[in-house]
Amino acid sequence: MMYKKFICSLLVTSAVWTAAPVAAEPVKIDGLAAVVDSRPILDSDVRARFQVVKDRVPGGVLTSTIQRQIVTQLVEEALQVNYARKQGIRASTQEVDQAIMSVAGNFNTDLNGLKQMLAGQGVDYNTYRQQIENEILISKARQQVAQSRISVTEQEIDDYLQSQQANGQNQAEFRLRHIVVRAADVAEARSEIESIASQIGSEQDFINQAIAHSEGQFAIQGGDLGWRKANELPRLFTQAINAQTQGALVGPLQSNAGFHLLWVVEKRSQDVALQQETKVSHLLLRPNEIRSDEQTQALAQQLYSRLQNGADFTNLAREYSEDQGSTLQGGDLGWVTPGTMVPEFENIMNQTAVGQISEPFRSQFGWHILEVDGRRQNDISDQVKRRNAERAIMAQKQDFVLDNWLSELRADAFIDRKGQ
DSSP states (O other): TTTTTHHHHHHHHHHOOOOOOSOOOOOSSSOOOETTTTTEEEEHHHHHHHHHHHHGGGGGGGOOOHHHHHHHHHHHHHHHHHHHHTTTTOOOOHHHHHHHHHHHHHHHHOOHHHHHHHHHHTTOHHHHHHHHHHHHHHHHHHHHHHHHOOOOHHHHHHHHHHHHTTOOOOEEEEEEEEEOOOOOHHHHHHHHHHHHHHHHHHHHHHHHHHHHOOSSTTGGTEEEEEEEEEGGHHHHHHHHHHTTTTTEEEEEEEEETTEEEEEEEEEEEOOOOOOOEEEEEEEEOOOOOOOOHHHHHHHHHHHHHHHHTEEEEEEEEEEHHHOOGGGTTTTEEEEEEEESSSSHHHHHHHSSTOBBBOOOOOEEEEEEEEEEEEEEOOOOOOOHHHHHHHHHHHHHHHHHHHHHHHHHHHHHHHEEEEEO
């Protein structure tokens, strides 16, 4: 069923299963897989998670190795949810509702339709709702940790931009698989990663070794990191893979988090896109206590007729426009970049040819008439470049920072794995 993979991929990102199993057959006794602090992880939770990831597990069988990786995943998720709650992080009812309705909207259905889809997969709606809430909590916690622990200096941004310029603004993207062995004991970890590397001759070998031995969060997916832009990967990784072709084993690489192996699944280049900017002027009329919305629309239509008959847009905007920010400039908004204006305004602006005047249209602010004075393809401004550079540097540092944070959570928690 085409919607199954979508819902499953959403659930597997960072959720904690806490209710009934997905498996259709009844289970008389629900065993205990692990305890995280005082929070139990049940065998039914493991089976439920396996049903979610089954299509993405090589062989599609719940082996003891897969079960161990699922328990690890559930333990780490429970640690993060516990941390979020201790920090006072909350997911409001509205946030959860919006997330659920966003999923429903992707399938062009309503809440009842989504409930039916979930029921068809054996997923209880209340369990699913708890899943979504946990995902929001984890996302907020990770953002908070990243923001508090990662700093980016102006010098780092300058160096990054200079490096990008020197490298021709390389926009290569890589699809990678990743194995990490954490270095509690450096010599032992090095020996283990070398042993793992010696058994890898193909991508399938890498997948098998990732599932069996990796301590990374994507181990159960064979270490698949998906597509990552080169400038968003840790520099340790990019320096090692830039010269590699697909189907290449990279490593071992040593970092503060441990020892790493990478498999370059695929590599592609991405052209630098120019940003379209539109020079636009507008005239805004707002309904008020004296003038109703219908009267405001009628006035806008009258002014539009005058413009069509040759009236000067600048003069009319100075006389009639109620946008305080642009009235004195004759309605001139300057060069507008995508995403700056409300959707109604941006849609009409994009549909209006250069030198043309739009018919009156409504937005949340009132009735607008706009004139498009020009368009250009322009590279992003220095300010946006610096912001993008900052985000890329943050992304480079984030994986290692969050790995260290998870290590701290594990060290500070009571974790009891049953039968492992």
